[in-house]
Amino acid sequence: MSDPASESPVEAKARRGRNIALALGLVIFVVLVFVVTIVRLGASVANRPF
């Protein structure tokens, strides 16, 4: 793992690309879980004890 403070432009670009890909992956996963929950539970999504 390179030190962000001393990395070359190529390394910085690669790191930025990896970070964006990771962020996109996480966002997609969160959205998937949210929509799956809505689809599976439908109108019953709010019908649960607190």
Added chain:
Amino acid sequence: MAMTEAVPTADKPVSPQGAAKAPARWQDFVQLLKPRVMSLVVFTGLTGLVCAGVPVHPFLAGVAVLCIAVGAGASGALNMWYDADIDAQMRRTRGRPVPAGRVQGADALALGVVLSLFSVMLMGMALNWLAAGLLGFTIVFYAVVYTMWLKRWTAQNIVIGGLAGALPPVIGWAAATGTVPLNAWLLCAIIFAWTPPHFWALSLYTSEDYKKAGVPMMPVVAGAASTRKQILVYSLIFTPLCLVPAFTGLGGLAYLAVAGLGGVVFLLLAFRLFASHAGETGAERNDAQDAQGLYDVRAGAKDARNLFAFSILYLTLLFATLLVEHLMGLKPLELL
């Protein structure tokens, strides 16, 4: 075939995965997921899901296919982590991210483990836990049983390990219905029987690479002539098996025609390969041919190349026909 043949197995080095030499790009991590293998797995998994004949919410069906794809990708990453030492010695695989030094082995391992867990959990939550269990089993079977054990130990590696590649239609079927009836296992059996002629045809003209890497592929252990004979035997099992879906209420008239005609061509190519000298000295590929891809071979290996190429086309056609028949609602034959 005995599992205890004396074979030149590869010894696992202590540290095959060195530190990355160049910065890893996100594309390198995509390459770890073996996108080409993933596309075939997605296709057969989708076919299983559609052939189940049970209406599934389109979004959940998409999630099921995505989980199968990500699970397959995770297996690929785990395979590339563990096999970096072998990959580095073979022309076909030495450009992969870990042996080429673009991705650290530990990162490939982490990606594989995380994606395995996410895909299995999401499959369980979104569809059902039978499909999730089958997906988890498939990943473990490919990454542990095949990659870590069979591949370096026995010439039957791709025969037994082929189960991992054959299970996606069963997973798709289970995702749709929560059950795995005989027809789902029939699709699995077709891919399972297809695997040996497919991979051994390829290994007949890449066996020098496997020999150098110490991987006991059939041509390395038993020789080219024995491999050609075994390809023919498996082809004689595989081609009639492809006709069975037309008798069990799975395939229709179009499927029967494709399976029958394609099966005749497959057998013809297997017989030609059997009668050839493919895999013997002079049939190996060289560096220039590797640059051209897997289909450019020396004259002596053309029969092996032809069967390898046709095997991909035939399996694709079989599953595409089943998929189209079921999507169009065409009536299966049920000849039995």
